[in-house]
Amino acid sequence: MTLPTDHLFRREAGRMVATLTRIFGVHNLALAEDVVQDAFCRALEVWKFRGPPENPSAWLMATAKNRALDVLRRERTARTFAPELGRLLESEWTLAPAVEEVFASKAIQDDQLRMMFSCCHPRLSEEAQVALVLHILCGFSVDEIASAFVSSHAAIEKRITRAKKVLATSKKLFDVAAAAEFSARLPAVHRALYLLFNEGYHGASPESAIRSELCWEAIRLTAVLLEHPQGATSATRALAALMCLNASRLPARVDASGNLSSLLDQDRSRWDQELVAEGVKLLELSATGSELTVYHVEAAIAAAHARAFRAEHTDWQMIVSLYDTLMMIGPSPIVALNRAIAIAQQEGPERGLEEIRAIANSDRLRTYPFYHAALGEFELRTRKHAIARDHFRTALALARNSMERQFYEQRIAACECNAARHVP
Amino acid sequence: MSEFVYLYRGGSREGSPEQMQQVMHKWMAWFKQLSEKGYIKNPGHPLERTGKLVKGSQKTVTDGPFAESKDVIGGYSLIEARDLEQAVELSKGCPIFEREGMVEVRPVMQMNM
Numbered sequence A: 001m002t003l004p005t006d007h008l009f010r011r012e013a014g015r016m017v018a019t020l021t022r023i024f025g026v027h028n029l030a031l032a033e034d035v036v037q038d039a040f041c042r043a044l045e046v047w048k049f050r051g052p053p054e055n056p057s058a059w060l061m062a063t064a065k066n067r068a069l070d071v072l073r074r075e076r077t078a079r080t081f082a083p084e085l086g087r088l089l090e091s092e093w094t095l096a097p098a099v100e101e102v103f104a105s106k107a108i109q110d111d112q113l114r115m116m117f118s119c120c121h122p123r124l125s126e127e128a129q130v131a132l133v134l135h136i137l138c139g140f141s142v143d144e145i146a147s148a149f150v151s152s153h154a155a156i157e158k159r160i161t162r163a164k165k166v167l168a169t170s171k172k173l174f175d176v177a178a179a180a181e182f183s184a185r186l187p188a189v190h191r192a193l194y195l196l197f198n199e200g201y202h203g204a205s206p207e208s209a210i211r212s213e214l215c216w217e218a219i220r221l222t223a224v225l226l227e228h229p230q231g232a233t234s235a236t237r238a239l240a241a242l243m244c245l246n247a248s249r250l251p252a253r254v255d256a257s258g259n260l261s262s263l264l265d266q267d268r269s270r271w272d273q274e275l276v277a278e279g280v281k282l283l284e285l286s287a288t289g290s291e292l293t294v295y296h297v298e299a300a301i302a303a304a305h306a307r308a309f310r311a312e313h314t315d316w317q318m319i320v321s322l323y324d325t326l327m328m329i330g331p332s333p334i335v336a337l338n339r340a341i342a343i344a345q346q347e348g349p350e351r352g353l354e355e356i357r358a359i360a361n362s363d364r365l366r367t368y369p370f371y372h373a374a375l376g377e378f379e380l381r382t383r384k385h386a387i388a389r390d391h392f393r394t395a396l397a398l399a400r401n402s403m404e405r406q407f408y409e410q411r412i413a414a415c416e417c418n419a420a421r422h423v424p
Numbered sequence B: 001m002s003e004f005v006y007l008y009r010g011g012s013r014e015g016s017p018e019q020m021q022q023v024m025h026k027w028m029a030w031f032k033q034l035s036e037k038g039y040i041k042n043p044g045h046p047l048e049r050t051g052k053l054v055k056g057s058q059k060t061v062t063d064g065p066f067a068e069s070k071d072v073i074g075g076y077s078l079i080e081a082r083d084l085e086q087a088v089e090l091s092k093g094c095p096i097f098e099r100e101g102m103v104e105v106r107p108v109m110q111m112n113m
Helices: A008-024 A026-050 A056-075 A092-102 A105-119 A126-137 A142-148 A153-169 A179-202 A208-226 A234-247 A273-286 A294-307 A316-329 A333-347 A349-357 A369-381 A385-398 A402-422 B017-036 B084-091 B095-099
Strands: B002-010 B040-046 B052-055 B060-063 B073-081 B101-107
Touching: A008 A026, A008 A056, A008 A092, A008 A105, A008 A126, A008 B017, A026 A056, A026 A153, A026 B017, A026 B040, A026 B073, A056 A092, A092 A105, A105 A126, A105 A153, A105 A179, A105 A208, A126 A142, A126 A153, A126 A179, A126 A208, A142 A153, A142 A208, A179 A208, A179 A234, A208 A234, A234 A273, A234 A294, A273 A294, A294 A316, A316 A333, A333 A349, A333 A369, A349 A369, A369 A385, A369 A402, A385 A402, B002 B084, B017 B040, B017 B095, B073 B084, B084 B101, B095 B101
Parallel strands: none
Antiparallel strands: B002 B073, B002 B101, B040 B073, B052 B060
């Protein structure tokens, strides 16, 4: 008896809801979710007695399809379903073939895309879009999202409930065949997937397992986008490259004793070379055309790190010039901070400090622990141990989880130990 | 050895996809453990939550459910154990207890005299 692969239910939940919503209509999202829950209950009942079937995904999809047919037959006079399928669902002659067609595997792929674009509705905030994608397409419960975002159940529930209302009033799912609308909404979809990935990569949740799952979900959905002819743009490839290259470092972010490991200290032999190769290939493919997005530049920066087998081989000059480009096309205090860190690597800690002091709107960085940590690191390198320690203490106070706290405590200890050693 | 029936009653049907999958893994692991030790005579079947109830001299037919929904029988298994005490002990590993359900352990009546 073999157990189904990890997270099968969660992954199938997204596919089933997206497909069922296509038949039921987006206003019946709750009904689609009920049918999915019912399919899981049936799977649970049957599989626990008989073991999982040969193809668990197909079994779940077929069960959802049969439940959908039951619901359509039972409620077709009482409810209105998807306007696109409208009349086909009214007669028994056309009902089953219409449903069969929606459940064809190519259609299911498109349904996920349709739902992805629908979730990135312009009336929703970026945060709401990301929560909705996670909930509907990735099958995360409110509690699981709250835990990943280090937020309360109530706050996430409110965000998702409101977002679902907006989705329901949009009447129809997004039409991915409408070329102009597709291109117009594509940047919002990129942005939501990028934020989803970053929540996993830089997020606050102390559980690295949850966080890497967010990264994998973002990569999976970006791959769905890449398979659509209109979705496979240069920017999508750059975004996918960026995700692969950064995700290649996930196995090395926590060292053998369970402590956070910074980029320069990581054991680079633990970087996933398959993901690096995939990322590099995607980055090369993304170079066609004249479009240059922040994803292109960030992917190029990640590639520069990936190319250095040892931290001291890093081409900092190239990284600084990429950050210069990033400051032109997508400036932000965080980009400026990262640029300052790269300059410090190349030209020394004093130059890093100078650059940090020159950051415009640096007040926006005051609550960002890495800002204080960078200041601490540069002061430590210039042997101003007491000042460095104060910066790390500020970072410690802002740390978002126990792993970060432990990291800053070690840095504070390093300052104190060095300070004692340098007393004349 | 004697035979016993486990009647699985109630049990939550709620949960995120991830939780549902974990529950299923637990059930499968429990069944596997029991069957490897030879305690499972027949894994049995799950039962639909719906059905009809036929009752009285008038043979009145009503729709299910037939008990409080928290007590509805969701399935059964046929178990082989030394005695009732052991059958009860073995049932304690059932994942249904984590989901507000219960197991009714009933000896199968011996039909020889």
